[in-house]
Each structure stands twice: as C-alpha cells, then as structure tokens.
Amino acid sequence: xxxxxxxxxxxxxxxxxxxxxxxxxxxxxxxxxxxxxxxxxxxxxxxxxxxxxxxxxxxxxxxxxxxxxxxxxxxxxxxxxxxxxxxxxxxxxxxxxxxxxxxxxxxxxxxxxxxxxxxxxxxxxxxxxxxxxxxxxxxxxxxxxxxxxxxxxxxxxxxxxxxxxxxxxxxxxxxxxxxxxxxxxxxxxxxxxxxxxxxxxxxxxxxxxxxxxxxxxxxxxxxxxxxxxxxxxxxxxxxxxxxxxxxx
Numbered sequence: 001x002x003x004x005x006x007x008x009x010x011x012x013x014x015x016x017x018x019x020x021x022x023x024x025x026x027x028x029x030x031x032x033x034x035x036x037x038x039x040x041x042x043x044x045x046x047x048x049x050x051x052x053x054x055x056x057x058x059x060x061x062x063x064x065x066x067x068x069x070x071x072x073x074x075x076x077x078x079x080x081x082x083x084x085x086x087x088x089x090x091x092x093x094x095x096x097x098x099x100x101x102x103x104x105x106x107x108x109x110x111x112x113x114x115x116x117x118x119x120x121x122x123x124x125x126x127x128x129x130x131x132x133x134x135x136x137x138x139x140x141x142x143x144x145x146x147x148x149x150x151x152x153x154x155x156x157x158x159x160x161x162x163x164x165x166x167x168x169x170x171x172x173x174x175x176x177x178x179x180x181x182x183x184x185x186x187x188x189x190x191x192x193x194x195x196x197x198x199x200x201x202x203x204x205x206x207x208x209x210x211x212x213x214x215x216x217x218x219x220x221x222x223x224x225x226x227x228x229x230x231x232x233x234x235x236x237x238x239x240x241x242x243x244x245x246x247x248x
Contacts, residue, residue: 091232092223094143096120096194098135098240105187105207106135110196118215119200121207123190125239129175132191136179136237142171143181143223143233156182163221170194170235181235183216185209 094117098108101124108120122135145166146153156164170179176192184195186208196216197209223233 089232089234091234092226094233094235096235096237097242098122098138098238099243100202101125101240102207107200107202107207112219117219118196118198119209121184121187121190121195121197121200121209123187123192133187134192136170136173136176136192138237138239139173140234140236141173143168143235144171144227145169145224146178146180150178152180160217163217163224165224168220168223181216181219183212185212 093113095111095114096108097111098106098120100107104124106122106124108122110117110120123133124135126134146169147166150167153167156167168181170181173179180193181196182193183197184190184193186206189195195209195212196219197212198215199210201208201210227233
C-alpha cells in the first residue's frame with residue numbers, strides 16, 4: 001500500500017470516528033441493520049433445510065415417480081397381455097389402474113395401448129351409489145362420443161372452440177349415465193366422471209390435478225382422430241386388486 005493510499009485510509013477512519021461520535025444514533029441503526037441481515041440469512045438457511053427435510057419425510061404423499069411407474073410397467077403389461085390374449089379386439093385400449101382411495105378421491109394410472117400415459121382422478125368407491133360422488137364399477141366399456149348437445153357440451157365448446165366437439169362418454173355403465181372423460185382439478189369436479197392429467201399432487205388432504213386441460217386436449221385430439229376414422233376405442237377399469245396380481 002503506497003503512502004497516498006494510507007493517508008486516504010487514515011482520513012476515512014478519522015472522519016468515520018468523528019461522525020459516529022457526533023451521531024451515535026446512526027451507529028445504532030447500522031448495527032441493528034447488520035443484526036437484521038444476519039437474522040434473515042439464518043432464517044433463509046433454516047427454510048431451505050426445512051424444505052429438503054419435508055421433501056424427504058413426505059415422500060409417501062407424493063405422486064408415483066416415473067421410476068416407480070416404469071418398474072411396474074413390464075409386469076403390468078404381462079398381466080394385461082395374458083388377460084387380453086383371449087380376445088381379438090383390434091382398436092385402441094385405455095386401461096385405468098386404480099391404486100388409492102382415501103374415502104373421497106380415487107387416483108390411478110392411465111395406460112394407452114399398454115404404455116403409461118397419465119394419472120386419473122375419480123370419486124370414491126361406495127357400496128351404495130350416491131349420485132355425483134361415486135366412481136363407476138370396474139369393468140370394460142366402450143368409449144365414444146355422446147353425439148348430441150348437452151349444456152356441458154356447449155360449455156366446453158365455448159372454453160375450447162378450436163378442438164372440442166362432443167364429450168367422450170364411457171358408455172353402458174350399469175346404474176350410471178353421462179359418464180365422461182374430461183379435465184378438472186379435484187373430486188369436486190368429477191361428478192362421477194374420470195379426470196386426466198400429467199401432474200398429480202397428493203401432498204395434502206385434498207388430492208388434485210394440475211395441467212389437466214393440456215393433458216385432456218392431447219388425449220382428446222388423439223382419440224377423436226381414431227374414432228372419426230372408424231377405430232373402436234374401449235376403456236378397461238381395474239380396481240385396486242390389480243396390485244396383488246403383480247406379486248402373484
């Protein structure tokens with residue numbers, strides 16, 4: 001450090017001492033600011049540590065990971081192929097594998113021709129049906145357009161004018177009518193229907209879907225093209241018992 005730099009440093013120190021002797025209140029404010037800054041930094045680190053701890057401790061509340069889905073895919077397809085080998089269906093097959101029902105919401109996995117496609121969300125299972133809040137029975141059903149205008153169809157056409165025409169209906173469900181596949185958030189949006197989405201949040205008491213509209217659009221436009229070309233589409237819905245078959 002040269003002589004001029006030393007003189008400047010000494011002058012700054014002398015000025016600071018004189019200033020803070022005359023204005024001790026400013027020193028108090030700076031000190032409090034430094035304490036507050038250090039406290040904010042500590043709090044930030046605590047929140048970050050808490051975030052990672054919560055992630056580790058709440059893994060049971062997360063949606064199934066792609067690794068988990070892929071790990072069951074080969075075994076699931078083996079079960080599917082064994083059960084479907086006896087029929088000669090040549091169209092598109094959607095398979096819903098329900099795997100959790102908490103008493104208000106059922107969540108599952110949707111496979112398209114044997115490959116995982118997205119998550120599903122439905123109402124809960126009930127021994128006695130309650131209209132609007134009961135999932136449909138497991139089984140095999142035709143999936144096709146309901147080719148007349150309902151109020152819900154008109155509503156969807158306004159929301160999605162570029163690609164929506166008629167609702168996709170799960171047909172001939174015993175004891176149920178007007179069961180559609182569509183977008184939505186949680187079980188309050190189902191009314192007995194089947195909701196689809198790429199993203200599922202199960203971290204709290206209320207399980208819900210995100211990005212459902214985009215997922216539904218992609219699935220709808222694909223199935224619409226197949227149906228309009230004359231291809232038959234069916235949906236096979238399995239209750240939670242399918243999990244036991246994987247370990248058999």
